[in-house]
Amino acid sequence: MVFVWQNGDLNEEQTDAVLHNGNVFLAACPGSGKTRALTYKIALELSKLESERHWVVAITYTHRAAEEIAERIERLGVSTDRLWIGTIHSFCLDWIIRPYAIYHDGLANGFRVIDQHETDDILAELCEQSPNFVRPLDCRYYFTTEGFELEGANPNRRAAAAAVLQRYWDRLRDHRQLDFEMILSSAHELIVGNPSISVLLGSLFRYILVDEYQDTKEIQYAIIAAILRASVGNTRTFIVGDPNQAIYGSLGGYAMTQLEFAARAGIELADKSLSNNYRSSEKIVGYFSNYCVFPAVVEAVGKDSEYESLISFDREINHQELDDEIVRLIRYNIETLGISPHEICVVGPQWVQLAAITRRLVAALPEYSFDGPGMAPFSRDQDNIWFKVSRLALTRPEPQMFTRRMRWAGEVLEHFRSVGVDISKTSRRDLLRHCNQIEILVDDGLEYLDLFFDELLLVLGIDIALFPSLGDHRTAFFERSRAQIERLENAGLQAVSNIAMFRRVFATRAGITVSTIHGVKGAEFDCVIAFALLEGMVPHFADPNALDSAKKLLYVISSRPRKNLHLIAEVGRVDGRGEPYETTNILSEHIFGYDLVAAVE
Structure with missing residues (x-):
């Protein structure tokens, strides 16, 4: 039976995208019901499968997103037996590498995927052996279809870092090991060297859906495009994301355009959008829209659209008083405004700052609990x-x-x-x-x-x-x-x-969330408190696209809250050279009527 939803479940834009009988490239603003549209599209296509050998494949950026979508589909009463959903790394392992490893010289005799902990240990050892001053941080990399790129190595260390990486790859190959990036490169090598793999997968998949396309790497686009091209129209695609939230550029992610992907895959690709924001107040929407890199129409239409939001910005407080100010803002939102603790999120650019401030917040607010992915007390390697x-x-x-x-x-x-x-x-x-x-x-x-x-x-x-x-x-x-x-x-x-x-770790969120900017993407809260909004941190000092990156990071931060947003660019922090950090330029240049937050009586 073909899945049918009730009137009102989807708005006109969502319905138009879900019912489109072809390939769709969907740009979705924050809070627009993007996950709902993706969920209903998967449910619809699953219900239309006519053969037990056909599959619907959904590729998500995180395992958490995959779980959420799968559970939503099951609650709609649609069987997920013919649904494969997970990250691109899991997809490559399950559908390309494990079934066809025999056709790859480096994998034919077996392999083992190592986790980030093992990668860090090996790189640390090799860096110590290097005659040049190279840090594991300088050796972070990702693959493209043309080779590899270093994420953000010091320009003076790039050659030395590349030499360390070559020894690192040689060691992994000698031990028949793959790291996460090698999963992608190995899958691409198999696809390119054995075109029949793409043909076979194209005959099995009826739909490939991609979530958060703006965080997808070039080599990932190439793998998916190869399958779509080989299917000769038998496999269709539904690609969803928001180019204004493309904050993983340093890791190789970028928002490929609709025209570029259509050309790669050899398909016609309908360009559609979702512009209704059901999450935030009109004031919050107006504020984060200022940081759009790509033009986008966003309209607040949700139940909190008329909420009288507080948007504050403090660029004068000293970093030694930061803890007290965050505590004050937390108490004000809970005790004066009635916001639940689990609807508050404290955001910082790096775990270095977050780890220290979390310890002090826990001590200062013993009556509240704190949650956060970085606070998990054990390894969260999803493939272990x-x-x-x-x-x-x-x-x-x-x-x-x-x-x-x-x-x-x-x-x-x-x-x-x-x-x-x-x-x-x-x-x-x-x-x-x-x-x-x-x-x-x-x-x-x-x-x-x-x-x-x-x-x-x-x-x-x-x-x-x-x-x-x-x-x-x-x-x-x-x-x-x-x-x-x-x-x-x-x-x-x-x-x-x-x-x-x-x-x-696996319980329902119950406390105040503490997270990095990257970790909070995709989440939503009633109140967000963001600190260390400083040039060199937001954006990172080594970012070659600093202006656009700063806009995208501020866009992500500012689009998380439903109601209140508190931004802090504290003074007194200094960098490794002893130079003081200044407020993120794009933030300091934004003229806005910020609110003052009264002291709790």
Whole structure:
């Protein structure tokens, strides 16, 4: 049965995009219901599949987004059995590398994906051996279809960094290992060297949907375009994003134009847009629209559109008084304006500043809890099997979590299957039942997980010694987790290793969120407090496109809140050369009638 939605579920712009019987390139402003449109399009195309061999593929920027979309589709009553949804790295592994590794000289005899922790360790070792002063930071890179690019190395160290990287790649190849960037380059090499792969995938996929296209890398566009071109019209695409939020340029992401992608893929691509903002007040929308790099029409139409927002900007406070000011703003929004703590987000450009300020905020506001991706006390490597198991270990069998935990269980079983474990007699329900019955009575989080993993392997009858990759993943998981706990403890956070802190990672957001600008993209809150809005931080001092990058970062910050926005460019901070930081230029030049926030009585 073809999926039909109720009147009012989608507006005219969303309906026009979802019902378009062809390829769509959809530019969506913040708060425009972009995820809703994407969800309904996936549900519609899933319901129209006529063969068990056909798939709908949705590529998201994060695993979190993939989970959210999959759950929304299931709540619409549409089966997701023929839906593949995940990140581009997972897509390349599942559909290109694992099935066709035999056709790649470097992968034919097996391979293992290493995580960022292992990458950092190897680069640190190689940098120490380098005769030049090269830091691991200088060696961050990404691949294009033409080779590789360094993210932001010091110009004087670029040649030395490239030499270190060459030794790094040689070592990984000698050990049959791939890092995340090599996943993309290997998939592209397979696609280019074996055109039949694209032809076969083009015959299997009825739709490829891409979320957050503005964060997509050139090599990723090339992989998707090759499949679309080879399908000769059998595979269609639905591409969604906002070029004004393209803040991953230093990592290789950029907003390819509709005409450029259409030419690459050899397709006709309808250009559509979503302009209604359902999130923010008219005042907030008017403010963030000032930072558009690409022209866009945005109209506030949501329930908070007429809210009398506060937008403040403080560029005089000294950085030594910053903590007190953020505490004051938090208290004012909660105690005077009635905003819930979990609807407040504190944003900074780098974890260096956030780690320190989080410790002090926790001490200053003991009555409130704090959440944030950087506060997770264990490794969050999404492709590590033991991270996947930890999600089941640390969540309780509650009704509202059943669908999500079932999906997680399926991912765990699929990972076991991919490394050769025979789990043919274990269903997703069986795995959940086994996990729910394991009782571990210890307070230390890592000890709890270690014992839980042992119990699960025992009940499943898996001898980890027979599957080296499982052991490698387990070692990497705990090494990185210990390093993460040490980092948080050094920042002054208390009870980091307690099992209660571990469980909070997967619990519903309950406290004040602390995040980087990049980490907050895609989220929304009633109130956002952003600090360190300083030239050299926003944008980064090494950014070659500083003006546009600053605009996009401010656009992302300013479009997160529904109601109130507080911007701070504190004075007194100095850079590595002892020079004082100044307010981000584009922010200081914006003439606006900012509000004063009264003191809490």
